[in-house]
Amino acid sequence: MSTIAAARPAALRPPGRRRVRPGRLLASGVGVLVALAWAFPVYWMVDSSFMSSVRLQDGRVHLLPVNASWDNYASVWASGSFLPALRMSLAVTFLTLLVTLVFAFLAALAISRFRFRGRRGFILAVLLIQMLPAEGLFIAQYRLVGSLHLLNTVLGVSILYIAAVVPFTVWMLRGFVAGVPIELEEAAMVDGLSRTQAFVRITFPLLAPGLVASGVYAFLQAWNEFTVALVVLQSDASKTLPIWLRSFVQASASRDTDWGQVMAASSLIAVPVIVFFLFVQGRMTSGLVSGAVKG
Structure with a gap:
């Protein structure tokens, strides 16, 4: 015993x-x-x-x-400028997010799954673009958007945001795509699926965490960006929330800054970010396993 x-x-x-x-x-x-x-x-x-x-x-x-x-909060909400700035920020952010994910995803697939002439040069160009200081491009960006008659518009500022966010997003997604073995698609094709069906049913669900992580980065960059919007959006009727918040911070000759309203406005600006994180949190977890089960 x-x-x-x-x-x-x-x-x-x-x-x-x-x-x-x-x-x-x-x-x-x-x-x-x-x-x-x-x-x-x-x-x-x-x-x-x-x-x-x-x-x-x-x-x-x-x-x-x-x-x-x-x-x-009542004072901020009752001000006639908060809701237009909120709509402007939402429109710019979601347009930037959508276009960035589409272009970056296709580019990441191209450089990870295919071998073509100029592939290494393209990857090097993506890295070099990240080294350019944003402040050095303001004049060129302003003249470019002005020549297209897109100043003070959602499309104009979104184009600049997309151009700034896409390179790093491509680099992020490239790592996720390269981490999914191509043998999974080949095994699915042996079972009778076409290449497109194998990608949609097997590979794409496994890439969901990468898309979510890249989407979070693009969302935060577009939502919090200040300097480019300050240059391109000069009209009072077309301000994003970071530009609009500056009007609360700046003191005038008649009264001091109302810090209570500044903190209330900052809290309201943070609400969409929290909601976005709560929405994508479950998708990030479910995407890890949804593509691993056949059926």
Whole structure:
């Protein structure tokens, strides 16, 4: 009996008190501190958005929104410029996102699955374009968009965003496409599928995480971009949200900046980003396994 008990697997033995390693405990504590330091600015922004300017400027630190009020959000929402800026940002962002994913996906497939003359030169050009400073292109971009009569338009600023985001997105998707073995498509073709059917039913679902990751990058770049929009969008009726937010930050001669409204506006600007992440989070996980099952 003693021999059998000694040979019993450790997993079947009665669980004892688990020993906590000091190194793991220290690493967990550091991780919690880093997470709190990362989340504190976001909490401070939301907390300040519920306070009045008098309370924000009284010189004391208020970590809890005591006597919270929705007046700042009501003021931002009631301003006649927030909704047009929101519509402008949504239109520019989703147009940039859609066109970028289509062009970058096709380009990534071409350079990963096919061998053609100029392939290495194209890949090198994608890398070199990322090295160009954006500020050095402002004059050329302004004259280009102006010559097309697309200043202060969704299409004009979207063209510039797409040109800036596509190169890096191609490079990101190239790694995802190259990571999917082409033997999966060949095995599906042996089972009777055509090349197009094999790609759509087998390869494309496995590329969903790469498309989502690239889409997140393109979305954030277009949503938060400031300098190009400042150059191209000069009309008050056609401003994206980052340009519109500047009107709250700039102080005028008659009154100081209302920081409560600034924080409320910043919180509202962050809402579409949060919604987008919540929407694509499940797709990123499901895309990892949906293409691995035949049927």
